[in-house]
Amino acid sequence: MKTSLFLLTAVISMSTALEAAMPPAASPPPAPQKPASPPPSKTPPPPITPTAGASKPVGTPPPAAPAPAVQKPLLPPPPQPPPGRAIANEGNFANPIAGLSASQITEFNAAKTVFLEVETEDAGLGPIFNDVSCVACHFRGGAGGASRTAVTRFGKITNGIYDPLEALGGPLLQRRAIAPKYLERVPPEANIVANRITTPLFGAGLIEAISDSTILANATASKPDGVKGRAAVVSDAITGESRVGRFGWKSQHATLNAFSADAYLNEMGVTNAFFPHENAPNGNLALLTEADKFSDPEDKPSVADPKADFILTADYMRLLAPVPRTPTNSSIIKGETVFKEIGCAVCHVPSMKTGISSITALSNRTVDLYSDLLLHNMGSLGDGMTQSAANGMEMRTAPLWGLRLRDAFLHDGRASTVELAVIAHAGEAQVARDRFKKLTADRKKSLLDFLHSL
Numbered sequence: 001m002k003t004s005l006f007l008l009t010a011v012i013s014m015s016t017a018l019e020a021a022m023p024p025a026a027s028p029p030p031a032p033q034k035p036a037s038p039p040p041s042k043t044p045p046p047p048i049t050p051t052a053g054a055s056k057p058v059g060t061p062p063p064a065a066p067a068p069a070v071q072k073p074l075l076p077p078p079p080q081p082p083p084g085r086a087i088a089n090e091g092n093f094a095n096p097i098a099g100l101s102a103s104q105i106t107e108f109n110a111a112k113t114v115f116l117e118v119e120t121e122d123a124g125l126g127p128i129f130n131d132v133s134c135v136a137c138h139f140r141g142g143a144g145g146a147s148r149t150a151v152t153r154f155g156k157i158t159n160g161i162y163d164p165l166e167a168l169g170g171p172l173l174q175r176r177a178i179a180p181k182y183l184e185r186v187p188p189e190a191n192i193v194a195n196r197i198t199t200p201l202f203g204a205g206l207i208e209a210i211s212d213s214t215i216l217a218n219a220t221a222s223k224p225d226g227v228k229g230r231a232a233v234v235s236d237a238i239t240g241e242s243r244v245g246r247f248g249w250k251s252q253h254a255t256l257n258a259f260s261a262d263a264y265l266n267e268m269g270v271t272n273a274f275f276p277h278e279n280a281p282n283g284n285l286a287l288l289t290e291a292d293k294f295s296d297p298e299d300k301p302s303v304a305d306p307k308a309d310f311i312l313t314a315d316y317m318r319l320l321a322p323v324p325r326t327p328t329n330s331s332i333i334k335g336e337t338v339f340k341e342i343g344c345a346v347c348h349v350p351s352m353k354t355g356i357s358s359i360t361a362l363s364n365r366t367v368d369l370y371s372d373l374l375l376h377n378m379g380s381l382g383d384g385m386t387q388s389a390a391n392g393m394e395m396r397t398a399p400l401w402g403l404r405l406r407d408a409f410l411h412d413g414r415a416s417t418v419e420l421a422v423i424a425h426a427g428e429a430q431v432a433r434d435r436f437k438k439l440t441a442d443r444k445k446s447l448l449d450f451l452h453s454l
Ligand code: HEC
Pocket: 130, 131, 132, 133, 134, 135, 136, 137, 138, 149, 150, 151, 196, 197, 198, 199, 200, 201, 204, 246, 247, 248, 249, 250, 256, 259, 260, 263, 264, 267, 268, 313, 314, 317
């Protein structure tokens, strides 16, 4: 635990150095909007060491740092993130999608309170966890937004084979615990560690309502510039069905119910019927037995609450409207043309159609997400982690809608500006990236104006 604090300190200083080396934001940062519930822990982006194999060796942990001041009952005290990029006129976009019935809006509002709810030890929080509510990480632009809050994954690669080190508490590190003795650290056996920042949830119901066949058609369509891309076929954690994944940096889940159930266990330590086993601190079952006082599943329906919390938070995300675009102008229109001309839209497909949904507002709708939802081999931008259907090099084409509300980009938040995010593209995106680099200043400005209008 002392070690992990030392690592955090190292991460902070490295990322601060990194930010210092980056160009300043165009405008001075406005006062950041407060999340509905203040995020108690914001982890900084990780150190940047892109390597050809994408695996980042860790080596033995550094010697212990002085013990942190104990903050009861949630440990450790949150590290301070480096200042983010300026966010223009951040408003509150946590609105219900257009076209809902009055009863669906009531449902949305009730479900929102569960998304904001702070879990406590009595409600099953922990024994190890990353944060205390969904909104603690998902807050930029309102409840459900992205943030630079990062989680850490680790594993061990031996002769090209990835081992998630489950017996040692992998693959996800839980950074906090209900008492210091349960705190996890990245085990010395790990030789690969990657951070992931929080993705936005605005419009998630529309993404969920895109049929598998639409995404599969993107995979088989012929594409220029050596771009391939494949659908992430996953087994749904709730229904057991074989489905096309679309949520998460690796398209690791196909449905919001599955992602929500996973997040309750792995981010908050709240078990449910589909993720019924608590995570043991670094795999130590004796410590878990000592720490875990509640019978599982902790989140279950009752007569008073006929829906489990993980279903309610999924309902909230499902009915959450996408972020509307800013009013357009001639530079933005020109920028979208440039985006298509240089090959960005080959992966960042401007729109897809939803199929039939039991929620009328989600049926047969155009979804302007700017993603094909496929996995692409991103070369040095891959994070080295095998997860669900994705191998180490493969990442999901990040949807670009709502981009202007973001203050960190790429899976590990390494880019503080959109331009730096594009320049870091590699692998299948190399041809498009090289065209971007050669754009005249005028065309580049238009392209960035377009991206900042999303
Ligand atoms: C500790 C911070 C944290 C907490 C708490 C948290 N999340 Fe997340 N969330 C993340 C991160 C980081 C990602 C990206 C994960 C990845 O792909 O590796 C993410 C991704 C998601 C996604 C995928 C969206 C997409 O398309 O990429 C969904 C859905 C989601 N979270 C729902 C929830 C829900 C529901 C809760 C509460 C039960 C929750 N999250 C709590 C950090 C958090």
